[in-house]
Amino acid sequence: MLQVSDALLSELEELHPTQRTAVLHPGNVVLRAGPGSGKTRTLVARAAYLLETRISAFRGLACITYTNAAADEIRSRILKRGVRADGRITCSTVHAFCLNEILRAFAPLTKEPAPGAGQVLGDTDAEILLQHCFDRVGIAETLAQFRTAEATKIRRALACGEPLEVFDPREVAAARLYEEQLTARNEIDFEAMVTRALRIVREHEPVRDLLHARFPHLIVDEYQDLGGVLHELVVALHDLADITVFAVGDTDQSVYGFTGADAKYLTALAEREDFRDLPLDVNYRSGQRIITAAEAALGTSRGRRARDGSPAGSVTFEPVEGGLDAHAQLACDLTQQAQQRHVRPEQIAILYPQRGPLLDALLGELSRREIDFLYERDDKLPAGTLSRFVQRCASRAVTNYQIHTATADERPDMLRRAEAPPLAQLENTLTTLRTEAQLPPPASRMALLRALQACLDPQTPYPLDAPAHPWLQQLRDRLELDAIAESHPDKDNTASLGKLARLCQTKSLALQDLAQGEEVIGKILLTTYHSAKGREFDTVILPGLQNGIIPRNVPERGRWRAPNGKELAEQRRTFYVALTRAERALHLIYGPGYHTKSGYWRPDGPSDFLIEMDRRLPAAD
Numbered sequence: 333m334l335q336v337s338d339a340l341l342s343e344l345e346e347l348h349p350t351q352r353t354a355v356l357h358p359g360n361v362v363l364r365a366g367p368g369s370g371k372t373r374t375l376v377a378r379a380a381y382l383l384e385t386r387i388s389a390f391r392g393l394a395c396i397t398y399t400n401a402a403a404d405e406i407r408s409r410i411l412k413r414g415v416r417a418d419g420r421i422t423c424s425t426v427h428a429f430c431l432n433e434i435l436r437a438f439a440p441l442t443k444e445p446a447p448g449a450g451q452v453l454g455d456t457d458a459e460i461l462l463q464h465c466f467d468r469v470g471i472a473e474t475l476a477q478f479r480t481a482e483a484t485k486i487r488r489a490l491a492c493g494e495p496l497e498v499f500d501p502r503e504v505a506a507a508r509l510y511e512e513q514l515t516a517r518n519e520i521d522f523e524a525m526v527t528r529a530l531r532i533v534r535e536h537e538p539v540r541d542l543l544h545a546r547f548p549h550l551i552v553d554e555y556q557d558l559g560g561v562l563h564e565l566v567v568a569l570h571d572l573a574d575i576t577v578f579a580v581g582d583t584d585q586s587v588y589g590f591t592g593a594d595a596k597y598l599t600a601l602a603e604r605e606d607f608r609d610l611p612l613d614v615n616y617r618s619g620q621r622i623i624t625a626a627e628a629a630l631g632t633s634r635g636r637r638a639r640d641g642s643p644a645g646s647v648t649f650e651p652v653e654g655g656l657d658a659h660a661q662l663a664c665d666l667t668q669q670a671q672q673r674h675v676r677p678e679q680i681a682i683l684y685p686q687r688g689p690l691l692d693a694l695l696g697e698l699s700r701r702e703i704d705f706l707y708e709r710d711d712k713l714p715a716g717t718l719s720r721f722v723q724r725c726a727s728r729a730v731t732n733y734q735i736h737t738a739t740a741d742e743r744p745d746m747l748r749r750a751e752a753p754p755l756a757q758l759e760n761t762l763t764t765l766r767t768e769a770q771l772p773p774p775a776s777r778m779a780l781l782r783a784l785q786a787c788l789d790p791q792t793p794y795p796l797d798a799p800a801h802p803w804l805q806q807l808r809d810r811l812e813l814d815a816i817a818e819s820h821p822d823k824d825n826t827a828s829l830g831k832l833a834r835l836c837q838t839k840s841l842a843l844q845d846l847a848q849g850e851e852v853i854g855k856i857l858l859t860t861y862h863s864a865k866g867r868e869f870d871t872v873i874l875p876g877l878q879n880g881i882i883p884r885n886v887p888e889r890g891r892w893r894a895p896n897g898k899e900l901a902e903q904r905r906t907f908y909v910a911l912t913r914a915e916r917a918l919h920l921i922y923g924p925g926y927h928t929k930s931g932y933w934r935p936d937g938p939s940d941f942l943i944e945m946d947r948r949l950p951a952a953d
């Protein structure tokens with residue numbers, strides 16, 4: 333009998349038998365299951381189980397996720413399980429995995445140059461290079477700014493040996509040239525990290541042996557959102573390096589097709605004989621009414637059921653007479669009513685499909701009513717792991733203040749609810765960033781922890797509305813962030829501190845603005861359907877359910893056109909993702925039309941997705 337900790341034992345006991353089978357299965361697993369079915373929970377239990385019982389203390393586990401936020405979330409959930417995993421879990425996005433664990437780790441062995449300081453192209457530089465390639469192949473009139481997604485698809489098809497006839501041959505020539513140029517300039521971009529990592533794994537047996545020695549197990553989350561190259565990499569790691577794979581996903585939640593992701597790869601993995609394909613059909617999150625409505629919106633009945641005894645939940649169709657201002661007013665009314673029913677603010681989310689007049693109306697109304705809300709401005713704060721680290725530090729500082737100022741009665745509940753990253757986790761990330769920047773190790777771990785504590789948990793905590801700029805400056809000085817930025821290979825990181833500082837100054841950002849992206853106690857959340865993926869809330873409010881907003885036209889070569897069948901299906905799945913975030917209450921706001929940004933009234937009526945959903949719902953609902 334294998335020894336497992338009490339914590340893991342009690343977690344295993346709480347799991348559904350199929351979840352438990354997935355955790356304990358000795359070989360490869362594909363866990364294909366719907367929203368709220370406990371995929372993430374099972375994945376975390378699997379990681380804990382492997383680290384405790386199957387993987388020796390000298391070896392580790394790699395876990396690949398789609399976003400940095402998901403990587404952080406999973407890492408912290410594993411550590412919260414009490415697993416002793418110092419340095420044994422590598423939990424990162426696919427790009428970070430390829431860069432750090434393959435390209436850099438094996439550069440001396442493969443004799444391929446390791447991407448060094450500033451050699452990872454950011455989005456702008458990549459676009460400039462693509463435009464240069466368009467000019468060289470004679471299609472200077474094609475604007476790179478509108479064709480990067482297509483170029484990525486072509487590069488992926490090239491790397492996977494997939495058919496190229498579907499693409500414009502001149503753009504294929506430009507994509508080939510782009511790859512050559514990257515190599516000639518000794519630069520790399522995010523896409524090339526994966527394709528080069530794949531080539532290295534395929535071509536270098538010693539690399540495969542060492543990867544297997546280090547990571548006998550690989551876990552991949554959100555498999556449906558990964559493209560062909562990553563799928564090939566996973567297959568190569570399994571078939572050639574003998575690494576055991578645990579893949580998790582849901583084809584119905586595939587929402588990144590515009591980047592070349594395709595749920596068919598998850599299906600392909602599940603159909604392999606050497607993988608155990610396990611379904612989960614209980615939804616632990618949502619009430620049955622919400623599940624039924626979401627499946628009606630999807631147009632396919634999956635027959636999923638709520639857990640026994642859970643409340644049915646409510647799905648309310650909320651008509652308004654006017655345009656988007658009326659949507660925003662009603663969204664705020666519903667928010668306030670939910671709070672009056674004692675739903676905690678952080679358990680309420682207002683979700684929107686994309687920026688535009690709907691978001692403007694919501695921001696205006698929430699501010700006018702002085703509702704405390706967290707607006708995830710994912711497009712404004714700079715990307716990159718360093719920027720994200722700063723945001724997580726801000727989240728820690730903000731939560732610390734909230735706990736400090738809570739009354740004695742509120743405090744125990746606050747402490748339980750607080751989701752801020754622990755200091756040790758931030759110290760871990762900081763050490764990784766330093767290593768990636770090839771800085772000498774810090775004098776001691778304690779020194780780093782003390783520096784972090786001084787900035788994040790000072791005796792008199794920073795108030796939520798403390799100006800972010802001086803706080804950021806202090807963080808930069810004490811943690812030597814500028815030295816990291818200067819020699820970090822990722823160009824996003826090189827530029828991010830300057831950008832953050834400028835934003836803090838020009839937009840007068842407060843500390844709480846920097847903490848965006850993290851749950852902040854006491855605020856309702858305003859975010860996109862895409863960013864809400866993987867999360868859950870008691871009450872979800874979806875305003876703006878109008879034709880033109882969802883579904884909407886798509887940009888192509890600087891113009892807008894109606895979505896094709898595939899794009900429409902993806903928009904429908906995005907809507908499904910938004911619906912399935914709700915645990916108990918779902919509010920769907922719609923009206924006769926809306927004013928566009930230029931003031932033109934679009935009388936296109938409620939969203940077809942909503943109408944179809946209504947038609948498919950049983951009469952009683």
Ligand SMILES: Nc1ncnc2c1ncn2[C@@H]1O[C@H](COP(=O)(O)OP(=O)(O)OP(=O)(O)O)[C@@H](O)[C@H]1O
Nearest residue numbers: 346347348366367368369370371372373616617866
């Ligand atoms: N066996 C279980 N018993 C009780 N609650 C569970 C069980 N499994 C999962 N849950 C709870 O159900 C909720 C959804 O779980 P989780 O986030 O892991 O689902 P998911 O499949 O990853 O969802 P999504 O695909 O929508 O992101 C969580 O609150 C989780 O704690």
